[in-house]
Amino acid sequence: MASPAAGRSKSLLLEGDHWPVEVVNGDSDGPVVLVCEHAGRAIPAALGDLGLPPSAMDLHIAYDIGAASVARTVAGILDAPLVLQPYSRLVIDCNRPVDAEDAIAAVSDNVEVPGNRNLPAAARQCRIDEIFEPFHKAVSTLIEGHERRAFFAIHSFTRTLAGQERKWDVGFASRTDPKTPEALAEQLVRLRPELNIGMNEPYAIDDQSDWTIPTHGERFGLQHSLVEIRNDHLRDEQGCVRWAELLGKAIGALIEAGAVR
Ligand SMILES: [Zn+2]
Numbered sequence: 001m002a003s004p005a006a007g008r009s010k011s012l013l014l015e016g017d018h019w020p021v022e023v024v025n026g027d028s029d030g031p032v033v034l035v036c037e038h039a040g041r042a043i044p045a046a047l048g049d050l051g052l053p054p055s056a057m058d059l060h061i062a063y064d065i066g067a068a069s070v071a072r073t074v075a076g077i078l079d080a081p082l083v084l085q086p087y088s089r090l091v092i093d094c095n096r097p098v099d100a101e102d103a104i105a106a107v108s109d110n111v112e113v114p115g116n117r118n119l120p121a122a123a124r125q126c127r128i129d130e131i132f133e134p135f136h137k138a139v140s141t142l143i144e145g146h147e148r149r150a151f152f153a154i155h156s157f158t159r160t161l162a163g164q165e166r167k168w169d170v171g172f173a174s175r176t177d178p179k180t181p182e183a184l185a186e187q188l189v190r191l192r193p194e195l196n197i198g199m200n201e202p203y204a205i206d207d208q209s210d211w212t213i214p215t216h217g218e219r220f221g222l223q224h225s226l227v228e229i230r231n232d233h234l235r236d237e238q239g240c241v242r243w244a245e246l247l248g249k250a251i252g253a254l255i256e257a258g259a260v261r
Pocket residue numbers: 038064154155156
């Protein structure tokens with residue numbers, strides 16, 4: 001495989017850096033496509049540690065804790081193609097419009113990110129060209145020319161943000177396809193009646209804070225939902241498997257019932 005930097009004069013990613021996209025089950029013709037934009041916490045070697053202590057990379061500001069593990073297991077259960085982003089959202093957030101202020105956050109949940117401060121336009125463009133663009137191209141490639149029916153983005157959220165307690169165990173969001181989040185919530189309630197499910201909580205889809213669902217789910221007319229699991233449920237592998245099985249069952253039941261078509 002050629003280096004991601006091949007053919008570029010000013011490049012960010014070098015030999016030895018991660019490829020900016022990981023695809024699982026890429027050969028699957030299944031009806032569901034999954035993505036996990038905040039899967040990883042890698043930093044290109046050229047960016048050092050972004051000026052952060054190593055402990056910062058264990059926090060929710062760096063990645064969605066447990067989301068990659070959940071997404072991989074759901075992909076296995078459904079034999080669904082899955083696209084994961086190995087680089088930290090602090091390098092570039094693959095679920096933000098590239099011109100959004102927090103696409104490359106200089107401050108995230110009160111933590112300053114020195115390596116993102118006063119970033120020159122060329123350096124910013126490298127992150128877009130070499131990490132953001134190939135990720136979204138890979139997602140589009142898995143949808144275009146295939147008979148996909150549904151699209152789910154798997155995330156996790158932190159229990160407390162900016163002093164606010166977020167009580168939901170899981171949230172589903174869509175602005176153009178409310179039926180799919182509702183159907184998912186119905187399935188989950190049937191399996192786990194005690195769950196506190198947020199509808200368009202803790203996040204709703206909007207053009208300032210979302211790129212993936214509008215660009216892929218909405219544009220291709222797929223049934224879709226953003227899926228947000230509270231990350232204290234995903235602190236160990238057992239928790240991740242439990243939530244993946246739950247989600248896999250719920251999505252699988254939608255497909256069987258024809259609610260995903
Ligand atoms: Zn996320």
